[in-house]
Amino acid sequence: MKLGSKTHFYSEGQTHERDVGILYDGTTDRVVVGKSVAKPLNLGIIQVYAQTSDSEDVEVEKFYEKIEKAKGYVKSQDIIIVMGDFNAKVGDERVEDVVGPSGIGTVNERGSRLIEWCQVNDFTITNTWYPNHPRRQWT
Structure with a gap:
């Protein structure tokens, strides 16, 4: 499903408690957010792939800004896991x-x-x- 500039991939269960989805911003090529309804708290996974050490510092700072933006898609009371390759x-x-x-x-x-x-x-x-x-x- 398209949500503005973002794409929402989801698997809808028969009840609200079984939904799972990933919100993908096509402009963000190094950070992806996945959200899942869980108990006792919902789960937000932010998958990352950082630039190598050859990259300019400004690019690294933009990468961390993307992670901060991704955190905004997850509620503060949810469990947040940031994982991937930070190089x-x-x-x-x-x-x-x-x-x-x-x-x-x-x-x-x-x-x-x-x-x-x-x-x-x-x-x-x-x-x-x-x-x-x-x-x-x-x-």
Whole structure:
């Protein structure tokens, strides 16, 4: 279904509690929002794919602005999960409740930006809190 400049993909159940949908803004090529009715709280998933480290800082800032805009499509009382590839290294040293001890690599500029954004928005980089199989360290 078209909603202005956006496309709403949905699977309508027989009752309101079984609806699931994804709202896609065709102009946003790096951020997509999916919303699902759930209990006890609804769920909003923001799927992202960030620019590589070769990108200009202004492009990275536009990317974070798109994430902020996407958060606006999800109610503040909903569970919000932001996931995907941030093309960032956040390191393996704990940073408050944001970064755990099981990250990889050395913090890079994109990683610092991600950590800062998580601190401001009260998010946790969850895959840094659990040990994972050894991975190749890219430089």
